[in-house]
Amino acid sequence: GENVEQHPSTLSVQEGDSAVIKCTYSDSASNYFPWYKQELGKRPQLIIDIRSNVGEKKDQRIAVTLNKTAKHFSLHITETQPEDSAVYFCAAPRGSTLGRLYFGRGTQLTVWP
Amino acid sequence: DTGVSQDPRHKITKRGQNVTFRCDPISEHNRLYWYRQTLGQGPEFLTYFQNEAQLEKSRLLSDRFSAERPKGSFSTLEIQRTEQGDSAMYLCASSLAAGGPYNEQFFGPGTRLTVL
Numbered sequence: 169g170e171n172v173e174q175h176p177s178t179l180s181v182q183e184g185d186s187a188v189i190k191c192t193y194s195d196s197a198s199n200y201f202p203w204y205k206q207e208l209g210k211r212p213q214l215i216i217d218i219r220s221n222v223g224e225k226k227d228q229r230i231a232v233t234l235n236k237t238a239k240h241f242s243l244h245i246t247e248t249q250p251e252d253s254a255v256y257f258c259a260a261p262r263g264s265t266l267g268r269l270y271f272g273r274g275t276q277l278t279v280w281p
Numbered sequence: 282d283t284g285v286s287q288d289p290r291h292k293i294t295k296r297g298q299n300v301t302f303r304c305d306p307i308s309e310h311n312r313l314y315w316y317r318q319t320l321g322q323g324p325e326f327l328t329y330f331q332n333e334a335q336l337e338k339s340r341l342l343s344d345r346f347s348a349e350r351p352k353g354s355f356s357t358l359e360i361q362r363t364e365q366g367d368s369a370m371y372l373c374a375s376s377l378a379a380g381g382p383y384n385e386q387f388f389g390p391g392t393r394l395t396v397l
Binding site: 172173174202204210211212217247255257259266268269270271273274 | 285312314321322324325326329331336337339372378385386387388389390391395
């Protein structure tokens with residue numbers, strides 16, 4: 169299938185703790201994996217992406233890891249802050265040449281001060 | 282504002298009416314996507330243009346839906362004979378084709394459609 173499965177659907181953490189969101193995909197030819205953050209009432213915005221030629225990518229407090237063998241990738245947020253509270257979506261393409269992205273159902277992250 | 286823009290931001294219509302939405306992508310972007318998002322779900326792909334060519338359509342896009350990008354710049358999405366199940370946020374995104382098939386998709390603010 170073409171599904172992207174995302175877990176958990178909700179995640180609550182204390183400020184300063186780490187948060188991890190996991191996604192699995194089905195198409196072994198997929199080679200691009202973006203993560204989007206959507207605040208309430210706002211548009212999705214890309215926060216980090218990874219291509220299949222690397223296993224990990226970091227950008228300050230955010231990192232993404234990719235396991236192509238297991239077909240899963242994860243978003244890691246360290247030292248969480250209340251402004252990290254939002255819905256996070258993972259996505260993966262179908263195949264390696266098409267433009268469409270399949271999105272997960274989203275994870276509502278709440279960071280408590 | 283040089284980002285993706287969409288018009289209108291909100292549309293309320295009665296069942297059976299036709300509606301049309303417009304998307305203006307980032308000016309140098311040659312790829313344009315339409316997605317639909319319902320509450321508690323991620324964006325669902327509807328269709329995709331590269332320049333003026335519509336390269337892919339989702340099975341979600343029934344015969345009542347049509348999208349155009351006549352000059353390879355702005356795009357319109359029309360829904361004919363709207364149904365209550367069409368109520369959703371319609372998101373447009375654009376990206377550059379250069380450098381490979383996958384570059385960041387920049388989303389617009391969306392058009393929220395409510396069908397009464």
